Amino acid sequence: MLQITCPHCGARAESEFHNGGEAHIERPKDPAALTDAEWAEFVFLRDNPKGLLLERWNHTQGCRRWFNVARDTVTYEILAVYPMGSQPPALDPRRYV
């Protein structure tokens, strides 16, 4: 089980949180102009890296607020926690083959 440090509540067990998938996916600015392929990209295609992943978490059983986490998907190490709307810190992408 992960121990996640909520920026508002501090370190808590994973079971208090809910994963919200890949971070930094922007809603299309002009939805009507999108082609089917671009919709597929927005709705379905996701990074699924073996290495550094930027993802969103919600502290469902606590403050119920969203935040971003940078995590290694192989070692499960949490490398950074940073607020919604901000850019991720510069980190080694850690790509394992």
Add this chain to the structure above:
Amino acid sequence: MTPRYSVFSLLRNALSYHENWQQAWRSPEPKARYDVIIVGGGGHGLATAYYLAKLHGIKSIAVVERGWLGGGNTGRNTTIVRSNYLWDQSAALYEHAMKLWEGLSQDLNYNVMFSQRGVLNLAHNQHDLRETLRRVNANRLNGIDSEFLNAQQVKEMVPIIDLREGGRYPVLGASLQRRGGTARHDAVAWGYARGADALGVDIIQECAVNGFRIENGKVTGVETSKGLIEADKVGVVTAGHSSVMANMAGFRLPVQSVPLQALVSEPVKPIIDTVVMSGAVHAYVSQSDKGELVIGAGVDGYIGYGQRGSMQVTEETLAAICELFPLFRRMRMLRQWGGIVDVCPDASPILSKTPVQNLYLNCGWGTGGFKATPGSGWAFAHTIAKDEPHELNAAFTLDRFRTGFLIDEHGAAAVAH
């Protein structure tokens, strides 16, 4: 020519204390070039190679595997085989696999220990009940054996299940597929490997793929830890690592890789002679021939490539098993492990051509790939050989995420994903 296994070969080898059994397959060094390379030596990859050689007459085939045969999800699943899927497209594909299962040991001359002991899918609430009835009827319309059992009939079939009023997970009924059951998962990999090897397929283990050679949008070879191997066609069957492979080839996939875990108990005398699954509580159980309870669980709630699985998922699964079968409460678990499954947004597989010419993809089986092994290999072999999908897998394209023609088997497939 690989000698056949038979009662006579068993007797003959008994005379020499079983010390002279022939090797089941060779371990050759890779050649410089093959007609087809299959990346991934799990059940699906080996089955693909077997059917390519057997049904499509392709002589020059290699299977490259980073680790050892069947060391990934083929050897990590809970061995359950069934075909009671809701939608027509899935039903056709999984039922085709079921029919191949029924003759597989004879076809491969290898005992895969396919045991049609029946698979029960429990319904715990009114919604489950309606969905179960709907699925039973959909299955029957598709010619798949499927029955509805009420609570009393479930109790007669599985006497150890707790049906007392007010239980945590009351059982209101179940679907039953009598032709479903289990198979020895290692034997499936070994049987296909032996069958493919006998037809001239080179199985190359401990050979990792580091990249693809792509010229003018067409794949022409595979970069491996044993050097470049050229090929006319390449089939990728790497389950949890499909996104890693797709990135090497320069495109993205809609799949997410998550650990799915399973565990086995200490061995006990025969206590449960069928397979009991409950999608609502993420638990399924059967008993192996060694007497161990084989218990399956849910997936982690986030992407991960660690073949372990989270502790709270284990706990939730075992809590549910203990509620359904109170007599298991004092049993000890021997082993727990995880396999990395690649889940599609619609919980259906991708068996498809890709944006790269002559590169084919078989992935996205998610939490339920083992049961499909023969059908998946059969359809994928056709797709590679003919450069177009078979009718059976025509709907399972990568393009469906653009067209919107999804095959939504979430929950509908009788188990929660």
